Amino acid sequence: MTSILPLTLSGATVKRGKKTLLGPVDMTVSPRGFTIILGPNGAGKTTLLRALHGLEHLDSGSARWQVPLRDARSRQGFVFQAPVMMRRNVRDSLAYPLIVHGVRRKEARQRAGLWAEKIGLGDMLDQAASQLSGGEKQKLALARALIRDPEILFLDEPCANLDGRATREIEAILQTAQANGTRILMSTHDIGQARRLASDVVFLMGGRIIETGPATTFFHTPSTPQAVALLNGDIVE
Amino acid sequence: MNEILEGLKAASWLVLTFDSDLVEITLRSLQVTLTAVAIASLIGLPLGAWLAVHRFRHRRATIALLNALMGLPPVVVGLVVYLLLSRAGPFGVLDLLFTPTAMILAQIVIVTPLIASISHQAMRDLWASYHDLLISISTRKRQRIATLLWDGRRALITAALAGFGRAIGEVGAIMIVGGNIEHATRVLTTAIALETGKGNFDLALGLGFVLIALAILVNVTTHMIGRTESEGKW
Ligand SMILES: Nc1ncnc2c1ncn2[C@@H]1O[C@H](COP(=O)(O)OP(=O)(O)OP(=O)(O)O)[C@@H](O)[C@H]1O
Ligand SMILES: [Mg+2]
Numbered sequence: 001m002t003s004i005l006p007l008t009l010s011g012a013t014v015k016r017g018k019k020t021l022l023g024p025v026d027m028t029v030s031p032r033g034f035t036i037i038l039g040p041n042g043a044g045k046t047t048l049l050r051a052l053h054g055l056e057h058l059d060s061g062s063a064r065w066q067v068p069l070r071d072a073r074s075r076q077g078f079v080f081q082a083p084v085m086m087r088r089n090v091r092d093s094l095a096y097p098l099i100v101h102g103v104r105r106k107e108a109r110q111r112a113g114l115w116a117e118k119i120g121l122g123d124m125l126d127q128a129a130s131q132l133s134g135g136e137k138q139k140l141a142l143a144r145a146l147i148r149d150p151e152i153l154f155l156d157e158p159c160a161n162l163d164g165r166a167t168r169e170i171e172a173i174l175q176t177a178q179a180n181g182t183r184i185l186m187s188t189h190d191i192g193q194a195r196r197l198a199s200d201v202v203f204l205m206g207g208r209i210i211e212t213g214p215a216t217t218f219f220h221t222p223s224t225p226q227a228v229a230l231l232n233g234d235i236v237e
Numbered sequence: 238m239n240e241i242l243e244g245l246k247a248a249s250w251l252v253l254t255f256d257s258d259l260v261e262i263t264l265r266s267l268q269v270t271l272t273a274v275a276i277a278s279l280i281g282l283p284l285g286a287w288l289a290v291h292r293f294r295h296r297r298a299t300i301a302l303l304n305a306l307m308g309l310p311p312v313v314v315g316l317v318v319y320l321l322l323s324r325a326g327p328f329g330v331l332d333l334l335f336t337p338t339a340m341i342l343a344q345i346v347i348v349t350p351l352i353a354s355i356s357h358q359a360m361r362d363l364w365a366s367y368h369d370l371l372i373s374i375s376t377r378k379r380q381r382i383a384t385l386l387w388d389g390r391r392a393l394i395t396a397a398l399a400g401f402g403r404a405i406g407e408v409g410a411i412m413i414v415g416g417n418i419e420h421a422t423r424v425l426t427t428a429i430a431l432e433t434g435k436g437n438f439d440l441a442l443g444l445g446f447v448l449i450a451l452a453i454l455v456n457v458t459t460h461m462i463g464r465t466e467s468e469g470k471w
Contacts (some may be wrong), residue, residue, distance in 0.1 A: 074375040084370040087388040
């Protein structure tokens with residue numbers, strides 16, 4: 001099976017009316033790595049991730065996968081900034097993407113059980129997803145996005161509002177997924193987390209990419225004053 | 238005043254002894270209404286979900302039309318169905334006028350827009366919260382509708398119950414197309430109208446009790462479904 005990656009975004013812009021939320025942006029997502037997207041509130045991180053995933057209509061430019069779009073979509077996962085909980089219990093929430101894609105109900109529920117164990121929700125299988133705590137919801141959304149072994153996973157600030165322990169758990173799951181070959185793109189406000197996870201960095205401001213490159217370069221020899229300010233812990237706006 | 242008290246006493250007696258007329262009329266009411274609501278639900282519930290998910294050119298107009306149909310005066314619906322089914326009408330050969338089937342048809346026309354409209358509102362809200370997720374999981378259109386119907390099932394049952402509440406208490410249309418014929422098309426509401434006119438208050442009140450009990454049952458059930466929702470059960 002040919003890989004869906006690399007993904008090439010060229011001259012992509014997203015507008016709402018006259019306002020440009022993103023772009024023009026050029027970027028290539030290579031088949032391997034862990035990209036961290038940094039930038040202040042309103043920089044366009046969410047918009048960029050959604051555009052890459054095909055949830056935003058591009059007003060100009062293009063996003064090109066190596067396979068037809070319909071194919072590419074079903075081999076991606078997305079964890080939203082505010083996790084979307086279905087009106088189902090934990091087990092059925094996890095089984096849902098599998099069932100949609102033709103896995104038999106019994107097997108789907110079995111695999112859902114295994115994933116629930118992995119994320120520490122093994123004894124909450126019958127609990128309504130909407131009643132989980134914030135951190136549990138994030139973990140559920142993550143497992144739901146990973147359960148079909150996507151080739152690429154997008155995460156929009158998955159650890160905002162989580163405590164240290166939950167953050168560590170999520171980071172561990174992500175690192176395992178990456179080791180198993182899943183390409184990861186994730187936005188965060190947490191510079192420490194970026195340092196721990198990133199293989200490369202995209203730094204956004206005002207809907208444009210200000211600086212991008214390998215994580216080591218970005219963190220040790222940033223080339224723009226905005227990046228220097230960000231890494232110094234100054235307020236960037 | 239005395240007459241009413243006497244009536245109440247006699248009515249209670251009829252209910253408690255399962256008076257055969259009362260039972261027959263009640264069962265016919267249930268049969269007509271349940272059949273009509275079942276068919277109206279089969280049409281209205283998926284229609285509401287489809288309208289919530291599907292974008293097409295005259296969508297707004299369709300929804301406006303649906304809401305307008307909800308306000309149709311039942312008597313006029315009865316008149317139109319009567320004309321369609323009457324000997325001279327286009328469906329006269331079917332010989333359906335003054336049968337329970339005619340009453341079911343009229344009730345379907347009255348109740349379907351109501352059910353579809355409530356379903357549409359519920360499905361629209363659910364779709365707003367599910368939209369990104371279901372697109373992201375790359376569900377097909379039919380799977381989306383199926384998911385909305387299943388996950389919104391409590392709201393849909395509520396919609397069907399609202400339809401039942403409307404249909405069981407309706408009198409104008411079924412009086413016209415059913416004719417209120419004894420042992421054939423007489424139902425709770427038409428019987429109450431007739432018996433009241435005849436001054437037969439005990440039977441009228443007894444039938445009224447049954448009607449009120451059914452209405453309360455519908456409300457309590459609706460309320461309980463709302464509770465399981467907020468408690469996250471099923
Ligand atoms: N529907 C919309 N209509 C108008 N403007 C919008 C809309 N959605 C987002 N925006 C604007 O687009 C810009 C980028 O938003 P985006 O959500 O991508 O930022 P972000 O980097 O994810 O911010 P945060 O860190 O707060 O999540 C913001 O200025 C936001 O106000
Ligand atoms: Mg955001």
